[in-house]
Amino acid sequence: MRRPRRGGGGPGTAVPAVHTGRVNAVPAVVVDGLTRSYGDVRAVDGLSLTVPAGSVCALLGPNGAGKTTLVECIEGFRAPDAGRVRVLGLDPWRDRDRVLPRMGVLLQEGGTYKAATPRELLRLFARFYPHPADPDDLLARLDLTAAAGARLRTLSGGQQQRVALALALVGRPELLVLDEPTTGVDPHARRAVWTLLRDLRAAGTTILFSTHQLAEAEQEADLVAVIDRGRLRALDSPAALVAGGGDGRLVVTGAPATDPAAVAADLAAAVGAAVTPDGPGRWTVAAGPAAIAAVSAWFAARGLPLSGITAGAPDLEDVFLRLTSPNAAAPREPAPTGRRHRP
Amino acid sequence: MELRLTLRNGENLLVTFGIPLGLLVFLARVDVVPRAPGDPLAFLVPGVLALSVMSSAMVALAIATGFERSWLVLKRLGATPLRRGELIAAKSLAVLAILAVQVVAVLAVATGVLGYRPGAGALWLVPVALGLGTAAFAGLGLAMAGGLPASTTLALANGLYVVLLLVSGLVFPLDRLPGWLAARRRGPARRGARRPAARGSRRRGCGRGGDRPRGPGGLGGRRRRAGRARLPLGVRRGPGPGGPSPEPGRSGRTGCLP
Numbered sequence: 001m002r003r004p005r006r007g008g009g010g011p012g013t014a015v016p017a018v019h020t021g022r023v024n025a026v027p028a029v030v031v032d033g034l035t036r037s038y039g040d041v042r043a044v045d046g047l048s049l050t051v052p053a054g055s056v057c058a059l060l061g062p063n064g065a066g067k068t069t070l071v072e073c074i075e076g077f078r079a080p081d082a083g084r085v086r087v088l089g090l091d092p093w094r095d096r097d098r099v100l101p102r103m104g105v106l107l108q109e110g111g112t113y114k115a116a117t118p119r120e121l122l123r124l125f126a127r128f129y130p131h132p133a134d135p136d137d138l139l140a141r142l143d144l145t146a147a148a149g150a151r152l153r154t155l156s157g158g159q160q161q162r163v164a165l166a167l168a169l170v171g172r173p174e175l176l177v178l179d180e181p182t183t184g185v186d187p188h189a190r191r192a193v194w195t196l197l198r199d200l201r202a203a204g205t206t207i208l209f210s211t212h213q214l215a216e217a218e219q220e221a222d223l224v225a226v227i228d229r230g231r232l233r234a235l236d237s238p239a240a241l242v243a244g245g246g247d248g249r250l251v252v253t254g255a256p257a258t259d260p261a262a263v264a265a266d267l268a269a270a271v272g273a274a275v276t277p278d279g280p281g282r283w284t285v286a287a288g289p290a291a292i293a294a295v296s297a298w299f300a301a302r303g304l305p306l307s308g309i310t311a312g313a314p315d316l317e318d319v320f321l322r323l324t325s326p327n328a329a330a331p332r333e334p335a336p337t338g339r340r341h342r343p
Numbered sequence: 344m345e346l347r348l349t350l351r352n353g354e355n356l357l358v359t360f361g362i363p364l365g366l367l368v369f370l371a372r373v374d375v376v377p378r379a380p381g382d383p384l385a386f387l388v389p390g391v392l393a394l395s396v397m398s399s400a401m402v403a404l405a406i407a408t409g410f411e412r413s414w415l416v417l418k419r420l421g422a423t424p425l426r427r428g429e430l431i432a433a434k435s436l437a438v439l440a441i442l443a444v445q446v447v448a449v450l451a452v453a454t455g456v457l458g459y460r461p462g463a464g465a466l467w468l469v470p471v472a473l474g475l476g477t478a479a480f481a482g483l484g485l486a487m488a489g490g491l492p493a494s495t496t497l498a499l500a501n502g503l504y505v506v507l508l509l510v511s512g513l514v515f516p517l518d519r520l521p522g523w524l525a526a527r528r529r530g531p532a533r534r535g536a537r538r539p540a541a542r543g544s545r546r547r548g549c550g551r552g553g554d555r556p557r558g559p560g561g562l563g564g565r566r567r568r569a570g571r572a573r574l575p576l577g578v579r580r581g582p583g584p585g586g587p588s589p590e591p592g593r594s595g596r597t598g599c600l601p
Binding site for chain 1: 410414415416418419421422423424425426467
């Protein structure tokens, strides 16, 4: 139960992320049909998600997609209206006394006494846990030693964020739940944060984090969950998501059109791919190089000047935008293709 | 930690030590405001003790807890193994520790500097009354902190402190206040007999000044107030906004603390 064997049989036998059940170990997080509403608004709507023990899972989604509500249900702050949440095999709402000592939490913001110093806070929080890490060591690893004796109110936003992260780590948790851990953190500190998180992951800690940094998710996560309007839109490894995300895009530039939106609509119908107008003479076509001929033919047939077509390789941002665009198909369970994660 | 953070806050020190002690010394030495007849200290010392209770149990606690809630400290603590009861116990101990220092300071100044000698009245009532007052005002303070935005709590706690300081008869004798205020405090005193009735009620109820100038006079008044403020104390025991359950209004049952 402690240290799960990730990808037990080697790289080729990646475990399906869903319904791992009792194959290897108890998954760190199992969310099954979770629904949580505020009044008439369904923040989370029948969402299912499994995070295998020892993996790093990124939660992506537009603002208001339900990420924080999902995270708070996992943290035991909220009870589900319907569905089931299991953290380390336990119900975080009912068994919180058994779950909380094994879980480290970073709230999206706040959570610290402004008049206290980082060292005081870490020592205080260390006393809450049975086997805490050494506060001074943690401060050093997060590059906070110089600020350890200053009141939090006087620290920069990035430093405060790292203090909050240190508080999440001080109890040596098996599961880390981090709501936007690197928001407001400068690039150097972000590297320090991820170096530390990678070490923890290598030691077997499961990390579930939400982020708006797609590059961060692509680089650091084994598993990316894309959430939109309370539902899971995709759950896969970043590589598989990008591979399944279409052929990339074409950026088409030409003479400024009087009605770029109309051009986009006509072009989309002709090419059979989504087209978004980026400006008076610039459109992005959600298609690969194969569509170049169709695009240029369309412009030629209309006598419209065309100055360039650039093909771009797909990345996670394309996938994300496609999955979460307002006119995306009604959210369903994620496609069954390649529901695998990197071992 | 609670204690350390409280003491670190300059405004807290002012409200918990500065104002009560300052009033005690100033009013005992300088004859500018209307006083009760008899030894001013016998009236002032119990009143200032009650004021100390109000400052540490209500004002300081409410403001600190209110801001902890708005900074999401309470929510964050809810995600640690710390239990709700342990947090409340820590807060209670911090309040009691500060109160103990306040009482010692007030009595030291009163007896040492000003020459106050308590009478032989029911001295055992002093800790009982202090305890009741602390519980009542702490309940009120936590109820405010739990249910209102932090800045509203700050304003309301300070405002209540000033209003009660002025009109509750703790520091300024009731019958020296403007007639309409005094009448309101006294309740259904008949117009013609207002003054004698007031004095009589003061003797029976508040037991201050006049015939019984010494000892733990003023306790009656404090206990009456304790009784009246018991409602928020009840709220604190329940699952409602009194305890440090964060943002009860916004999200219903958040259950941040176990």
